[in-house]
Structures are given as C-alpha cells and as structure tokens.
Amino acid sequence: MGTIIETNNLRAYYITKAYGVERTVKAVDDITLRIQEGEVYGIAGESGCGKSTLLRILLGAYQPPLTVVGGEVIYHLEGETMNAADMTEEQQRDMKWRTISYIPQGSMHVLNPVRRIRDTFHDFISAHRDVTKKESFQLTADYLRDLGLPEKVMASYPHQLSGGMRQRVTIALATILWPKLIFADEPTTALDVVVQRGVIQMLKDVQQKEGSTLVLITHDIGVHANLADRIGILYAGKLVEEADTKTILENPRHPYTRYLIESLPSLDSREERLAIPGRPPALDRPPSGCRFHERCPLAQEVCKTIEPALIEIEPKHFTACHVVEEELSRGGEHVYA
Amino acid sequence: MNLLRTYILPRILQWALVIFVGISATFLIPRLSPRNPVDEMIGRMTAFASIDPHAVVSMRESATALFGLDGTLFDQYIRFWGRLLQGDLGVSFGNFPRKVSDIIAAGLPWSVGLLTTTIIISWTIGVFLGALAGYFHNRRWSQFLERFVVVVYPVPYLITALVLFIIFGAWLQIFPIMGGSRGEPALTWKYISTVLYFGFLPALSIVIGAIAFRFIMAKALTTTEIANDYVQYAELAAVPKRKIILFYVARNTMLPQVTDLALAFGAIFEGALITEILFAYPGLGFVLYNAIYNADYNIIMGIALLSIVGVATAMLIIDLLYPVLDPRVRLR
Numbered sequence: 001m002g003t004i005i006e007t008n009n010l011r012a013y014y015i016t017k018a019y020g021v022e023r024t025v026k027a028v029d030d031i032t033l034r035i036q037e038g039e040v041y042g043i044a045g046e047s048g049c050g051k052s053t054l055l056r057i058l059l060g061a062y063q064p065p066l067t068v069v070g071g072e073v074i075y076h077l078e079g080e081t082m083n084a085a086d087m088t089e090e091q092q093r094d095m096k097w098r099t100i101s102y103i104p105q106g107s108m109h110v111l112n113p114v115r116r117i118r119d120t121f122h123d124f125i126s127a128h129r130d131v132t133k134k135e136s137f138q139l140t141a142d143y144l145r146d147l148g149l150p151e152k153v154m155a156s157y158p159h160q161l162s163g164g165m166r167q168r169v170t171i172a173l174a175t176i177l178w179p180k181l182i183f184a185d186e187p188t189t190a191l192d193v194v195v196q197r198g199v200i201q202m203l204k205d206v207q208q209k210e211g212s213t214l215v216l217i218t219h220d221i222g223v224h225a226n227l228a229d230r231i232g233i234l235y236a237g238k239l240v241e242e243a244d245t246k247t248i249l250e251n252p253r254h255p256y257t258r259y260l261i262e263s264l265p266s267l268d269s270r271e272e273r274l275a276i277p278g279r280p281p282a283l284d285r286p287p288s289g290c291r292f293h294e295r296c297p298l299a300q301e302v303c304k305t306i307e308p309a310l311i312e313i314e315p316k317h318f319t320a321c322h323v324v325e326e327e328l329s330r331g332g333e334h335v336y337a
Numbered sequence: 338m339n340l341l342r343t344y345i346l347p348r349i350l351q352w353a354l355v356i357f358v359g360i361s362a363t364f365l366i367p368r369l370s371p372r373n374p375v376d377e378m379i380g381r382m383t384a385f386a387s388i389d390p391h392a393v394v395s396m397r398e399s400a401t402a403l404f405g406l407d408g409t410l411f412d413q414y415i416r417f418w419g420r421l422l423q424g425d426l427g428v429s430f431g432n433f434p435r436k437v438s439d440i441i442a443a444g445l446p447w448s449v450g451l452l453t454t455t456i457i458i459s460w461t462i463g464v465f466l467g468a469l470a471g472y473f474h475n476r477r478w479s480q481f482l483e484r485f486v487v488v489v490y491p492v493p494y495l496i497t498a499l500v501l502f503i504i505f506g507a508w509l510q511i512f513p514i515m516g517g518s519r520g521e522p523a524l525t526w527k528y529i530s531t532v533l534y535f536g537f538l539p540a541l542s543i544v545i546g547a548i549a550f551r552f553i554m555a556k557a558l559t560t561t562e563i564a565n566d567y568v569q570y571a572e573l574a575a576v577p578k579r580k581i582i583l584f585y586v587a588r589n590t591m592l593p594q595v596t597d598l599a600l601a602f603g604a605i606f607e608g609a610l611i612t613e614i615l616f617a618y619p620g621l622g623f624v625l626y627n628a629i630y631n632a633d634y635n636i637i638m639g640i641a642l643l644s645i646v647g648v649a650t651a652m653l654i655i656d657l658l659y660p661v662l663d664p665r666v667r668l669r
Contacts, residue, residue, distance in 0.1 A: 096574055096575045102573060104566065109565060109567060110566045112571070112584070112589070113567070114664060114665075123576050124571075124574050127575050127577060128575070159664070159665050
C-alpha cells in the first residue's frame with residue numbers, strides 16, 4: 001500500500017483586494033500530509049481552522065480568491081503520479097467522480113429540487129461513463145439496494161426525503177462510480193445522533209467494499225473515533241498533531257489536542273467539561289510563533305516568537321510543540337500529568 | 338377525482354369570483370365619473386346646429402334608454418348582466434350605432450397578432466441570453482452584452498419607438514408609418530406579407546425593450562441560481578455544462594419567468610397603447626385610446642372586461658400548471 005495523495009509544504013491563501021486594501025487570509029499554511037491507500041484519514045479542528053479550505057485544495061476545486069501560493073499536491077492514482085499544478089482542466093474534470101469524489105457538507109441543498117433522484121444519478125453517471133438512461137437507472141437501483149436504501153427514493157424528488165435519507169442518497173451519488181479516493185466534508189453534521197449512526201455505518205460499508213481511501217473532515221471527534229484510522233489535528237491553518245486514532249484519543253501530546261479530547265463528554269464521569277479558553281485566531285493576522293500560544297496554558301517565551309516544527313515524537317506520532325520537544329530532550333516526564 | 342375537487346375546482350371558483358368582482362367594478366367606475374355620455378352626445382349634435390328643445394328632451398330620453406342609463410343603479414346593474422350574458426356589450430357612444438362587440442372584434446386580431454409574436458420572441462431570446470450571460474458571467478461577451486442592455490433598458494419606450502419611427506419610417510422610408518396592412522384581407526401571401534411588413538416596426542419597438550427587461554430578469558435569477566449548492570455540486574462532478582445550464586440553472590428559474598409570461602399573455606387584450614397610437618396600428622390599444630378620448634364607456638368597459646377575463650384566465654392556467662413546473666408545489 002502506497003501513498004495515494006500527498007501535499008508538500010502546501011500554502012493556500014485567500015487573497016482579496018477591496019478599495020486598494022489587500023487582505024490575505026492564511027487558511028492553509030505549510031501543511032505536509034501523506035494519505036495512504038485504503039485508509040480512513042480524519043482531519044479535525046475547530047470551525048475556521050482551514051479544514052474545508054484544505055479539502056478544496058486537495059479536490060482541486062477552488063477558484064480565486066483562494067490561491068495556492070506555495071507547495072504542491074501530488075496524486076498517485078491508477079499507477080500514475082500527477083502534480084495537481086501540472087494537470088489540465090480536462091484531466092481534472094476527467095478525474096472527478098471516476099477516481100476522486102466528494103461528499104459535501106450539508107446535503108440539504110446538493111440535490112436539484114426539481115429533478116428526480118434517478119435523473120440526477122443519470123446526470124452524474126453519464127458525465128463519466130457512456131451509458132443509456134436505462135443502464136444508469138439499473139446501476140443506481142442495484143447500488144441503492146446494496147446500501148440498503150429503499151427503491152422508492154429513485155422516483156422521489158429531494159424534498160420528499162428526510163434529512164438523513166438525503167445524506168445517504170448523496171453519499172450514494174458521490175460513490176456510485178467506486179472512486180478510489182473519497183473526500184467527505186462534515187458528512188454527519190446537522191443530523192440527529194440516530195441518523196448519524198446510520199450514515200457512519202454506510203460510509204464504513206462504502207469504504208470497505210472497494211477498499212477506497214476516505215478523507216473525513218469533521219469537528220466531531222466522536223465520528224473520527226468511529227471511522228478514522230489516523231487523525232490529523234488542524235489549528236489555525238497548521239497541522240499541529242498527527243497519529244493513529246488510538247494514540248490521538250489516548251495519548252494526545254499537543255496541548256490543543258488535549259483540550260479537544262478532554263472536552264468530550266464521557267459516560268462515566270458527570271463533571272463539567274472544560275472549554276478551550278479564548279477563540280481561534282483570525283487568519284489574516286495569525287499570532288507570531290506558535291499559533292496556539294495565546295490560548296495555551298503551557299506557553300513559554302519561545303512559543304511567542306519561534307514557530308515549532310512538526311517532529312516525530314514516537315513512531316508515526318507527529319506533533320508541533322516546543323514544550324513537548326523540550327520535555328523529550330530532557331528525556332523525561334510529561335509536563336502535565 | 339380528488340385532484341379535481343381539492344385543487345382544480347376551488348381555483349375555477351376563485352377565477353369566476355375574480356371575474357365577477359372585476360366586471361362589477363368596471364360597471365360601477367364609469368358611473369361614478371362626472372362625465373355624462375348622453376350630454377356629450379347631445380353636445381356633439383347641437384354644437385354646430387340649433388335643435389328644437391323638445392326634440393332635445395326626447396332625444397335625451399331615448400339615448401338614456403339606449404345606453405342603459407335609465408332607472409336606479411341597481412336596475413341598470415341587473416340589465417347590464419342580463420345583456421352581458423347574452424354577449425351584448427351595447428353600442429358605441431362615439432361611433433353610434435356600431436356595436437361594441439363589432440368594434441372590439443375588428444381590433445382584436447391586430448393586437449393579439451402583434452403582441453403574441455412580440456411576447457414569444459422577446460421572452461425566448463431574453464430568457465436564453467440572460468441565462469447564458471448569467472452562467473458565463475465572467476466572460477467578456479456576457480459583460481459587454483450586459484452593459485449594452487443596461488444602457489438600452491432605461492430608455493423610455495416612447496423614445497425607442499419614436500427613434501425607430503423617425504429613422505426607418507420617416508427618414509429612410511423603408512417601413513410604412515401607419516396602418517396594419519394593405520389591400521383586401523385574404524389568406525394569400527401577398528396580403529400576409531403586407532401584414533408582416535406593416536407590423537415590423539411596431540413589433541421591433543416593443544421587442545427591444547421587452548428583451549432588455551427579460552434579459553435583466555433572467556440574468557439576475559441565474560446569478561443567484563448558480564450559487565446554489567446543487568449547481569456547484571454538479572459542476573464539481575463535471576456534469577456537462579449544457580445539462581447544468583438547462584436542467585440545473587434554467588429549470589429552476591422557470592417559475593417566476595413562466596408566471597410573468599402568462600401575465601403578459603393575459604394583458605394582450607389591453608392592446609399596446611402607445612405603439613398602436615404612434616404607428617396608427619388598428620389594434621385594441623388604438624380603439625381604447627379613441628374611446629377614452631370620447632368618453633365612450635361601453636367600449637372602455639368592453640375592453641376592460643376582456644382584459645379582466647384574460648388576466649384571470651392566465652392566472653388560472655398558470656396556477657393549474659404550477660405543480661407540473663415545480664414538484665415542491667403540493668396539490669392541495
């Protein structure tokens with residue numbers, strides 16, 4: 001199993017100019033990722049930390065003001081290595097849905113309200129395969145049955161379906177051509193927990209059936225715990241920690257990750273959960289040094305000026321924190337424990 | 338059956354009610370006006386000759402009876418409906434004793450012909466160009482087109498028509514400046530070609546402004562439409578542009594556009610007032626103008642009546658069509 005998609009020092013900024021005042025929002029800043037074939041890679045972080053922006057860049061679906069200012073995105077698909085920057089528009093279009101697909105956030109409005117579900121499926125299938133209407137209806141019916149969706153949704157209009165059903169139909173729509181790489185942006189947000197569970201199960205089924213790679217973006221650590229093999233934690237446009245799910249949940253090292261995990265409610269304990277103090281920084285003028293230092297209880301002088309690098313603190317566990325680094329160099333104790 | 342009872346029937350009743358109220362109002366409004374058609378007729382007759390006062394009195398009586406203006410308001414109202422239901426709209430006061438229905442029937446084909454053609458042409462071109470310009474809003478041609486339309490649109494209709502009239506009618510003398518056709522009406526190409534020839538300038542003057550309006554409306558609708566998630570998602574999935582424009586964008590802007598189209602058709606029966614006056618086109622607008630000028634109530638009422646029925650019927654048809662156009666409209 002090799003890498004399917006990687007980014008190297010990716011920087012993507014929103015650059016806007018209004019009345020001669022240039023404003024740059026550094027939504028994705030120096031991110032290096034390696035996503036392995038067949039894994040479920042979770043990307044977590046608060047609202048406004050750059051999750052969705054990163055996803056747009058990975059998908060190759062962005063337009064100004066969002067601009068890639070540095071680094072690269074490389075796909076390893078169907079035995080070929082392609083740099084996203086070198087691909088023509090034609091190649092990008094061709095790649096969509098057949099090999100790379102996307103499950104959008106808030107599927108309330110991603111289905112055309114005046115088109116029957118089966119016609120939407122036909123539009124999406126026939127854009128990439130030479131099929132007749134009858135063939136794509138058959139394909140859709142088989143696939144929906146496989147996923148346990150009732151056949152009557154085929155002839156329905158989107159408004160006749162419940163929110164959960166619509167999300168499931170959208171997942172089916174995104175994965176009908178068995179893409180190798182699936183991006184899911186907050187697939188369970190805005191659904192009630194019972195429906196969430198069904199949607200998570202469905203994502204799992206879809207991913208396991210063909211061994212596709214799933215890149216899952218959500219702020220909900222619970223969903224990550226259910227689905228993801230590895231998790232990357234984003235904070236203010238930076239990757240601050242990355243490890244397999246178990247490690248992240250049981251042994252988080254970055255103070256931000258620790259806050260995230262500790263704020264999760266648990267069944268055993270009824271005490272009040274601590275919220276992370278402060279709020280995420282505005283990304284047009286990010287804090288100097290470590291971007292988390294203003295909210296970090298462990299912050300030291302060095303954190304305010306020097307940006308910490310992402311280092312491997314134990315095999316396959318990366319974190320970017322001066323305090324952890326220092327502690328490791330002293331070879332010892334956790335500072336907080 | 339259920340559909341008929343719960344959806345169609347109430348709408349037909351509503352349609353009948355609207356027409357009833359509208360017609361009652363057209364009956365009442367002229368009678369509240371201070372102008373008296375009997376006085377005006379006698380005034381016209383006695384303007385250049387003196388007539389025996391007794392004759393004037395008896396003439397006044399017979400004219401009042403003839404115009405249906407004798408008795409109480411309620412008596413008049415009952416008689417008015419009685420005549421109306423027999424298809425009798427009365428006689429023209431100004432063109433006495435021609436029947437109103439004859440006068441309207443003579444003008445009707447001209448207005449219907451002129452306006453149906455111009456509405457269909459301007460709606461189709463406007464919606465099509467507006468949707469394309471809205472979808473490709475970043476292209477240079479669409480920006481050029483929009484600027485052009487924004488300049489054309491605010492020009493008052495009268496100015497456009499006059500400019501065409503002066504350039505093509507009076508100066509270059511390519512097109513005729515008055516009338517609707519030449520020769521005896523017949524179903525021959527010779528006659529029909531004169532109808533097209535005479536109708537060209539009036540039609541062009543209407544079409545220019547109507548396309549501009551339709552274009553701006555279609556472009557605005559399209560611009561909001563393309564920001565919708567389902568359009569963006571289809572784009573992302575590389576669904577062909579032709580399909581996106583047709584089934585994802587244009588299809589969703591159809592509801593207001595079709596409503597407006599139906600209303601435009603309903604308003605045909607008022608004629609195109611300014612065009613018809615300017616080009617002396619023998620349609621309903623011209624008839625209406627003369628009727629207003631002469632306080633010819635029966636004709637005004639006849640045209641108003643036709644237009645009430647026209648607009649109400651257009652609304653009824655569009656109301657019955659909504660569930661077909663948009664699946665979200667529930668049949669209740």
